[in-house]
Amino acid sequence: AIESVYAREILDSRGNPTVEVVLDTDDGAQGLGLVPSGASTGEAEAWERRDGDKSRYQGKGVLDAVKAVNEVIAPKVIGMDAADQRALDETMIELDGTPNKGKLGANAILGVSLAALYSSAESAGLPLYRYIGGTNGHILPVPNMNIMNGGAHADFATDIQEYMISPYGFDTYREALRAGVEVYHTLKGILKKDGHDTGLGDEGGFAPKMKSNEDSLKYIVKAIEAAGYEPGKQIGLCLDVASSEFYSKESNTYHFDGADRDAAYMLDYYKELVSKYPLVSIEDPYAEEDWDAWQKITAELGDQLQFVGDDLLVTNPKRLQKGIDLKAANSLLVKLNQIGSVTETLDAIELATENGFTSMVSHRSGETPDTTISDLAVAKNTRQIKTGAPARGERIAKYNRLLEIEEELGSTALYAGYSAFKACKQ
Numbered sequence: 001a002i003e004s005v006y007a008r009e010i011l012d013s014r015g016n017p018t019v020e021v022v023l024d025t026d027d028g029a030q031g032l033g034l035v036p037s038g039a040s041t042g043e044a045e046a047w048e049r050r051d052g053d054k055s056r057y058q059g060k061g062v063l064d065a066v067k068a069v070n071e072v073i074a075p076k077v078i079g080m081d082a083a084d085q086r087a088l089d090e091t092m093i094e095l096d097g098t099p100n101k102g103k104l105g106a107n108a109i110l111g112v113s114l115a116a117l118y119s120s121a122e123s124a125g126l127p128l129y130r131y132i133g134g135t136n137g138h139i140l141p142v143p144n145m146n147i148m149n150g151g152a153h154a155d156f157a158t159d160i161q162e163y164m165i166s167p168y169g170f171d172t173y174r175e176a177l178r179a180g181v182e183v184y185h186t187l188k189g190i191l192k193k194d195g196h197d198t199g200l201g202d203e204g205g206f207a208p209k210m211k212s213n214e215d216s217l218k219y220i221v222k223a224i225e226a227a228g229y230e231p232g233k234q235i236g237l238c239l240d241v242a243s244s245e246f247y248s249k250e251s252n253t254y255h256f257d258g259a260d261r262d263a264a265y266m267l268d269y270y271k272e273l274v275s276k277y278p279l280v281s282i283e284d285p286y287a288e289e290d291w292d293a294w295q296k297i298t299a300e301l302g303d304q305l306q307f308v309g310d311d312l313l314v315t316n317p318k319r320l321q322k323g324i325d326l327k328a329a330n331s332l333l334v335k336l337n338q339i340g341s342v343t344e345t346l347d348a349i350e351l352a353t354e355n356g357f358t359s360m361v362s363h364r365s366g367e368t369p370d371t372t373i374s375d376l377a378v379a380k381n382t383r384q385i386k387t388g389a390p391a392r393g394e395r396i397a398k399y400n401r402l403l404e405i406e407e408e409l410g411s412t413a414l415y416a417g418y419s420a421f422k423a424c425k426q
């Protein structure tokens with residue numbers, strides 16, 4: 001049973017406050033819950049509670065969320081069975097009583113939820129992936145590595161937020177990771193040679209000023225080739241357009257490549273990119289409320305290509321059900337803090353799988369050394385993960401955790417490889 005729950009304010013990878021929860025059980029186990037934080041957040045995400053007190057951390061303090069854990073949640077959950085994750089999460093959801101965790105804060109609830117998960121795995125004497133997935137969880141995900149950053153994650157860079165390489169044409173995760181890392185270093189050299197800045201964005205990718213959004217793709221393909229790999233055959237490309245960030249509701253247009261574009265223009269643009277580059281996945285090609293445009297692109301290209309709903313679906317089973325019903329998107333981006341509890345996150349993955357949607361487990365742009373998403377991807381055999389470039393400790397920790405898991409699984413480990421994407425050309 002849960003003996004104590006204690007929260008404190010710590011810092012995330014951007015130097016902004018976030019919540020850490022330590023949970024102890026009476027069998028001597030201890031779990032740690034570290035909460036991440038986004039920058040290009042979806043409107044429909046669960047509420048991230050911030051103090052708003054401008055005299056501390058420019059209003060970004062989380063002392064109220066910490067207090068909610070220590071004074072409201074702790075007294076309620078102490079004595080409960082930490083391993084009964086669903087009952088624990090439901091108790092906190094009920095205690096909050098709002099549809100978006102708008103009273104206690106998703107950062108407070110998720111901290112406790114994660115801490116309970118870790119303590120339960122420890123009590124069971126199992127690594128996290130095995131505790132969540134049993135022996136069925138054995139597929140190492142393709143690491144979608146965000147090697148060029150733009151949008152809300154970088155200054156003066158592209159409108160498109162994330163340019164990812166997906167090394168699927170390899171036999172093991174270890175080899176796939178190595179290929180991705182080599183492309184990353186090769187890309188740095190090429191950018192430098194062309195006089196570009198090689199400063200990093202929030203997720204560790206390069207963030208140079210480009211002439212157009214397409215320019216970054218040209219550079220990446222060049223880097224894949226120069227590193228000795230075959231674009232499309234061994235390494236594909238994923239985009240996160242994060243288009244809600246440059247969408248105007250009033251005019252129903254997207255401010256892209258320097259002008260206002262309508263949904264039809266964007267569709268033609270995506271089609272052109274797909275014909276020119278080995279793209280296997282596009283995330284948030286349209287804004288979170290532009291359901292018509294989402295339906296159209298999924299109907300036209302969804303048979304071959306993955307369209308990932310991030311801001312659109314926000315890891316929320318209700319939003320996901322709408323996406324399923326409307327045939328808008330065919331893939332779910334999975335972020336624990338978008339919905340705010342472990343149980344609801346697992347429910348969302350299950351709902352996606354039942355309905356033929358793929359799932360890509362994801363970090364946030366503001367992260368901690370926590371590696372839950374690595375274990376989660378293996379436990380649920382999601383076959384895909386995105387956790388930034390192979391740079392910055394908080395991103396590397398997740399990639400390294402997968403190396404550890406692959407080694408632990410030994411001969412039972414399977415690398416997702418080509419099976420991760422329908423668009424893979426073998």
Ligand code: PGA
Nearest residue numbers: 038039040041310364365
């Ligand atoms: P965020 O970005 O964590 O800043 O929301 C990640 C994403 O959009 O996928």
Ligand code: ZN
Nearest residue numbers: 240242283310
């Ligand atoms: Zn996104």
